[in-house]
Amino acid sequence: MIFRFFLILLSFFYFGHADIIVQKDTEKLENFSIEYFYDDSRELSIEDIEKIEFTEKVPSQFAFGYKKGNSWFKLKIKNKSQFKEFILYLNEPFFEEVNLFESQKNSWIKRSSGLSINLNNRDIYDINPLFFINIEPKSTKTFYIQTYAKFAQFGEFQLLNKKALIVQKRLINTSLYTLFLGALIFIIIFNMFLYITIKDVIYLYYVSYIFFFAIFIFAFSGLDIYLGLLPWHYELHLSIPLLITFLILFSIRFLEIKKYLFYTYRLLITIILIYTILTILALIQFNPWYQMITALASVTYVILLYVSLKTWIMGNTKAKYYLVAMTIYTFTIAIMSFMINGWLENNDITRYAFLVGSFIEIVLFSLILANRFNDIQNEKIIIQNELLGIKEENELFLEQEVTMRTNEISTLLKDKELLLKEVFHRVKNNFQIVISMLSLEMNKYKKEEHQKSFLELINRIKSMSMVHQFLYDSDKLSHIQSEEYLLKIIEEVKKVYEKRAINIVTNIDSYILKVNDAMVLGVIANEVLNNSIKHHNQSVCNISLDLKKIEHSICLIIKDDGIGFIPKKENKTSGLGLKLIEQFSRKLNSSKVSFFSNKGTIFELTYFIK
Numbered sequence: 001m002i003f004r005f006f007l008i009l010l011s012f013f014y015f016g017h018a019d020i021i022v023q024k025d026t027e028k029l030e031n032f033s034i035e036y037f038y039d040d041s042r043e044l045s046i047e048d049i050e051k052i053e054f055t056e057k058v059p060s061q062f063a064f065g066y067k068k069g070n071s072w073f074k075l076k077i078k079n080k081s082q083f084k085e086f087i088l089y090l091n092e093p094f095f096e097e098v099n100l101f102e103s104q105k106n107s108w109i110k111r112s113s114g115l116s117i118n119l120n121n122r123d124i125y126d127i128n129p130l131f132f133i134n135i136e137p138k139s140t141k142t143f144y145i146q147t148y149a150k151f152a153q154f155g156e157f158q159l160l161n162k163k164a165l166i167v168q169k170r171l172i173n174t175s176l177y178t179l180f181l182g183a184l185i186f187i188i189i190f191n192m193f194l195y196i197t198i199k200d201v202i203y204l205y206y207v208s209y210i211f212f213f214a215i216f217i218f219a220f221s222g223l224d225i226y227l228g229l230l231p232w233h234y235e236l237h238l239s240i241p242l243l244i245t246f247l248i249l250f251s252i253r254f255l256e257i258k259k260y261l262f263y264t265y266r267l268l269i270t271i272i273l274i275y276t277i278l279t280i281l282a283l284i285q286f287n288p289w290y291q292m293i294t295a296l297a298s299v300t301y302v303i304l305l306y307v308s309l310k311t312w313i314m315g316n317t318k319a320k321y322y323l324v325a326m327t328i329y330t331f332t333i334a335i336m337s338f339m340i341n342g343w344l345e346n347n348d349i350t351r352y353a354f355l356v357g358s359f360i361e362i363v364l365f366s367l368i369l370a371n372r373f374n375d376i377q378n379e380k381i382i383i384q385n386e387l388l389g390i391k392e393e394n395e396l397f398l399e400q401e402v403t404m405r406t407n408e409i410s411t412l413l414k415d416k417e418l419l420l421k422e423v424f425h426r427v428k429n430n431f432q433i434v435i436s437m438l439s440l441e442m443n444k445y446k447k448e449e450h451q452k453s454f455l456e457l458i459n460r461i462k463s464m465s466m467v468h469q470f471l472y473d474s475d476k477l478s479h480i481q482s483e484e485y486l487l488k489i490i491e492e493v494k495k496v497y498e499k500r501a502i503n504i505v506t507n508i509d510s511y512i513l514k515v516n517d518a519m520v521l522g523v524i525a526n527e528v529l530n531n532s533i534k535h536h537n538q539s540v541c542n543i544s545l546d547l548k549k550i551e552h553s554i555c556l557i558i559k560d561d562g563i564g565f566i567p568k569k570e571n572k573t574s575g576l577g578l579k580l581i582e583q584f585s586r587k588l589n590s591s592k593v594s595f596f597s598n599k600g601t602i603f604e605l606t607y608f609i610k
Contacts, residue, residue: 020077020159022086022135029159032060035074042070042148046101046108049144063154063350065342066291070097071153073145079135083161088143089169090129092155093222094233098129101144114147115233119225124163126170127222150234150286152340154351177221180355184214187366194373205250206369210362212243217355234286241275241293244300248272251304254368255319260311264303271300298337301330318368325364332357431465462496480513482547489522490545493529501540502533508547517554517609520587523580525556528603531577532560535601556605564597 020032035054044052054074064071075088090098090113098114113122113129124130135141147153160166188210195203218224219236229236248268252258258265274296282289305326312319332353339350435458442454490504513521525545533541538561546557585591588607596602 019140020075022077022079022081022083022159022161024081026081027161028165030060030156032157032159033057034060034062034157035076036062037072037074038064038067038069039072040069042068044070044072046110046144046146049146050108059345060158061156061346063339063342063344063346064152065154065340066152066287067149068287069148071147073147073157075143075145075157076140077133077135077143077159078140079137081161082137084134084136085161086133086135087124087160087163087166088131088133088145089158089160089166090145090147090155091158093127093129093225094151094220095129095147095149095153095155097146097148099146100131100133101146102133103142115225115230118230124166126166127225130166150290151237152342154340154342154346156346173221174223174226177217177223180359181214181217181223183359184210184217184362187362188214191366191369194369198373198376200372200376202250202253202372203369205246205253206365209243209246209250212239212246213358213362215239216243234290235283237290238279238282238293240297241279244297245272245275248300248304250365251307251322254322255308255311256316257307257311260314260316261307264307264310268303268307271296271303294337298334301326301333305330318372321364321368325361325368328364329357329361425468428465428468431461431468435461435465462492480515480518481510482513483508483510485513485518485522486525486545486547489525490529493526493533496530497533500533503540503542504529505542505544506546508545509549511549514609517588517607520584521556523584524605525558527577527580528558532558532562532601536560536562538562552610553606553608556603558603559600561600564599564601 020029020034022029034057036056036058037049037052037054039049049072054072077086079086088100093115095114096116097112100111100113102109102111111123111131113131119125119127122130123132133141133143145157188207191203191207191210194200195207215236216239219233219239224230224233224236248271252265252268257268275293278289278293278296282293305323308319308323308326312323335344335350336354338344339346344350438454438458438461442458445454486508487506490506494502494504529543529545532543542561544557544559546555548555548557581593585593585605585607588605589610591605591607594604
């Protein structure tokens with residue numbers, strides 16, 4: 001209060017008197033003194049005001065801080081120029097009410113401007129309050145201006161004698177703010193590209209911070225009014241708590257506050273919650289909650305400065321760059337805050353310094369994040385190179401290991417094949433010994449029926465021996481071709497019955513047989529062929545053998561033109577041949593065996609392959 005009283009006293013001596021004098025060559029009049037009265041009740045009318053003696057004088061570029069009442073200004077203008085038409089201009093757009101009172105014929109004429117008045121209903125289509133006034137040359141006229149604002153009351157009165165000056169001023173201000181917003185949009189796009197590239201949430205926090213800061217500048221400059229957003233002017237100013245929230249989140253991640261200062265981290269999270277509550281309350285009633293938001297903002301900036309300094313001291317080298325940017329920003333914000341609250345005089349430096357400071361801060365943060373992106377990319381390259389080296393080493397190791405294991409397995413397989421071939425050879429030799437013994441035994445019997453029984457048994461054993469002989473002669477035990485294998489079986493069967501006229505027609509699909517399936521299939525085919533030839537009573541024995549692969553099943557069909565299949569009676573057991581076929585078929589997966597007569601005997605075997 002003492003500081004403010006000193007400013008008022010100084011201005012009184014500086015300006016000397018409250019009359020505003022328009023000289024002959026004056027085009028724009030500024031930096032003059034105005035008589036001032038504050039109506040805390042907001043109930044005094046112009047008739048009441050004109051009776052009051054204004055004892056306080058303030059500069060035309062004023063700053064009163066937050067006031068709930070009406071501010072009244074008394075302008076006594078002496079026109080010493082040849083002009084009579086002037087424009088009274090207030091350079092801030094955020095006043096809710098700006099009313100000009102002019103005395104005409106013993107009555108007061110009121111003209112209004114401010115946020116409560118649509119642009120189309122103002123004297124001049126401009127976001128700032130403007131009034132046309134007439135003062136005859138070499139005469140004096142008194143005007144009263146009443147203002148009210150939900151924001152802090154600060155601004156500047158100017159008196160102009162040309163409309164062109166207002167248009168020029170509007171174009172300059174609009175262009176500067178447009179360039180500023182354009183730069184922010186460019187920074188948003190740049191950092192969104194970085195976020196999309198490396199998916200680091202810090203870039204998303206920073207983009208959100210700039211986005212809401214751009215909204216605040218958009219509303220603070222009054223550009224929103226030009227775009228028809230006047231009904232939401234106050235709501236747009238609530239971008240302040242949102243931009244500070246994302247600034248806090250950005251700072252937490254960049255400065256690693258949770259790592260270095262855990263309790264301060266919890267304090268900042270609490271401040272975010274407080275901002276959320278205050279924003280909701282401000283949406284319901286703008287003041288005093290908006291004032292509390294701006295007050296808390298000052299505290300938040302101080303905390304962030306402290307945190308950046310503290311984390312730098314604790315070893316976070318990146319914090320020093322943050323500290324520089326935040327110091328510039330906080331200093332300029334403090335200057336504007338002191339001006340808004342009336343602690344500093346309102347001038348171009350205190351009014352617009354924060355724009356320069358905030359832009360420097362945003363650019364510095366963008367450079368810091370760009371460098372962070374570069375560091376991350378370099379780390380990725382290093383890690384990729386390391387991984388590539390490890391991968392190459394692993395691939396070489398695996399290649400050597402695979403080669404070694406392959407050689408071992410190949411050797412084991414060869415050994416296994418040799419062993420199996422030896423087993424097949426020995427089994428075949430054992431079969432030959434058994435056949436020889438049976439032949440010797442058969443020769444002891446003179447009766448034909450006894451010799452026939454021995455001969456059938458010898459033929460069955462020969463068929464089994466042929467399977468093992470084929471497996472022994474095969475190059476690869478794991479690759480037994482169905483066609484080659486069955487043709488070999490047929491050839492051996494014909495050798496047994498070389499004195500008989502036998503005609504065997506084959507239709508065999510070629511595919512790879514498993515060893516176990518091949519052995520079973522060979523025994524069954526051999527047994528059926530032997531039975532067909534043995535029980536055939538014609539001069540020529542005609543047989544057909546078909547082997548078909550249908551999807552996941554194998555079907556073996558053997559037909560002859562003999563006497564047909566005569567099933568055994570229920571009270572008698574089946575012959576040895578049928579029992580062998582039944583026993584061996586069970587070794588195949590889901591097998592089905594059937595015999596039936598149709599102009600001879602038809603044998604069908606079906607089984608599934610995995």
